[in-house]
Amino acid sequence: MSGVVRGDDGVKRCAWGSSAPEYVAYHDLEWGRPVADDSLLYEKLCLEGFQSGLSWLTILRKRSAFRRAFAGFDPVSVAGFGARDVERLLQDAGIVRHRGKIEAAIANAQAVVAVEEQHGSLAGLCWSFEPARHRAPKAPVDLAAKTEESTALSKELRRLGFRYVGPTTVHATMQSTGIVNDHFVGCAARAPCEEARRNLSRPPLSRSR
Numbered sequence: 534m535s536g537v538v539r540g541d542d543g544v545k546r547c548a549w550g551s552s553a554p555e556y557v558a559y560h561d562l563e564w565g566r567p568v569a570d571d572s573l574l575y576e577k578l579c580l581e582g583f584q585s586g587l588s589w590l591t592i593l594r595k596r597s598a599f600r601r602a603f604a605g606f607d608p609v610s611v612a613g614f615g616a617r618d619v620e621r622l623l624q625d626a627g628i629v630r631h632r633g634k635i636e637a638a639i640a641n642a643q644a645v646v647a648v649e650e651q652h653g654s655l656a657g658l659c660w661s662f663e664p665a666r667h668r669a670p671k672a673p674v675d676l677a678a679k680t681e682e683s684t685a686l687s688k689e690l691r692r693l694g695f696r697y698v699g700p701t702t703v704h705a706t707m708q709s710t711g712i713v714n715d716h717f718v719g720c721a722a723r724a725p726c727e728e729a730r731r732n733l734s735r736p737p738l739s740r741s742r
Contacts, residue, residue, distance in 0.1 A: 536673050536717035547720050548673075555593050565726040567711030567733045571655045574710060575645050576606035578690075579638045581705045582697030583629045591629075598627025603638060608649075611642035637696035644694035651693075653739030660735050662686040663712050671718045679704045680713075 540551045550560025568574055580599065584592045592599075602625050604610035622628065622635045645655050652658045662682045670676050683704035690698045708715045711730055716723035 535719065536670065536676075537719040544721050545719055546722065547717050550720075550722075553590055555590060559593060561722055564709050565711050565714050565716050565722060567726075567730050568709075569656045569660070569733060569736045571645060571649065572606055572608060574655050574659060574706075575608050575641065576600075576603075577706050577709055578695070578698060578702075579603070579606065579641060581702045581709070582637055582641075583631070583634050584705075585634075585697065585702060587629065595628055598625070602628050608642040608645040608655075611639055612646050614639045614642070634697060641695050641698075644690075648693055654736050656736040657738045658689070659686065659707070659710070660712060661738055662689075662707075663735070667713050669718050669723070670715055676715060677704070680707075682713075683707055 536548055537545050538548045538551050539545050540557070544561075546557075546560055550556050550564070568577065576599075580592050580596070583599070600606060602622055619632065619635055619639070623630050623632060648655050648658055662685055664680070664682050668675070679700035684700040686707070687698050687700040687703040690703065707713050711726055711733075714723065714726045714730060716726055
């Protein structure tokens with residue numbers, strides 16, 4: 534069974550990318566596009582963590598509220614959040630009000646700052662786990678929930694103080710940030726994502742792990 538469907542606009546997309554109006558722009562313009570910006574990588578990691586147990590559509594619909602609540606996902610700003618901020622966020626109906634996930638987002642901001650001091654950038658660390666080879670998926674059965682690389686990156690992130698970054702969450706982040714291109718063969722977004730990956734200057738690690 535192919536993972537691609539033709540939308541009402543005639544564009545072939547991964548089936549999930551046509552399943553709701555909110556998904557179309559996210560699928561076409563963002564998911565799978567390579568990200569080398571630490572703030573956006575931090576945002577993606579946090580949102581994937583908040584998504585655990587929920588649908589990604591719920592997170593997309595709350596994304597603007599998340600950005601307001603977490604200072605635009607600026608790691609330095611969020612790293613300074615304290616107990617009062619946690620209580621404030623627990624009262625914010627616009628986001629997912631889960632104490633553990635809110636505290637994890639703050640801890641992750643602090644970890645990003647530490648990673649930048651140790652490795653130069655979070656992006657450099659994450660991209661260092663890019664698979665040497667990755668087979669283009671043709672059908673849903675070809676997609677994995679986690680990989681050897683996401684498991685290794687998850688282990689490293691947790692060692693560095695990150696929370697809610699299990700192998701499945703990390704793999705979803707790698708997919709969304711273009712570290713792997715998991716658009717199905719035949720999807721209109723696959724080639725642009727691959728071209729962007731080819732043209733990306735991989736951020737280096739300033740120090741060895």
